[in-house]
Amino acid sequence: YRLLMKNYFGIIWPSLSKALLSEDDQVMTYIHLKELLGCSFIDGSTPIIMEGNHFKEMIDWCENNPDIAPARLAGLIPVAIGDKFTLEAIALIDKYADKQYVLNEIACTLDSFSSVGSVVPYYERREKIYSSLLKHKNDSVRQWAQQNVNSCKYMIQKEMEREKEIL
Secondary structure, X not given: OHHHHHHOHHHHHXXXXXXXXXXXXXXXXXXXXHHHHOOOOOOOOOOHHHOOOOHHHHHHHHHHOOOOHHHHHHOOOOOEEOOEEOHHHHHHHHHOOOOHHHHHHHHHHHHOOOOOOOOHHHHHXXXXXXXXXXXXXXXHHHXXXXXHHHHHHHHHHHHHHHHHHHO
């Protein structure tokens, strides 16, 4: 699939994009493709969906399928690198801030993690990422970011208390 996305995108995209929109009794098609093509929190490699730099075409796909495609794309792409949102995530946030399910999918992707040891640094990093949107031009994005910052602060406090109990 990596080679197909990189070298034959124009040929496979019509069928692949249709499969990514699968719903109802075919939703497992999307779920399997998400696992195959999307982000992996295990190895951190570039997701297959990002091969070949076709994000512009994917945004066009979202515009043509605004009820489901933006959230599906948000669930496939990396949404943060280090302590910042990716340019792709920002593009989706800016364009689809009025669609709560897109923001929720971005948060879901960011919230997926595994850890060994303290999770406090993870929540602190997330807090910093969300804080970058507290001055966003869109009120919905600012509110969403603030809710997530508050959630991170709460989790940091709870985890610190839990870690004190363990030690």
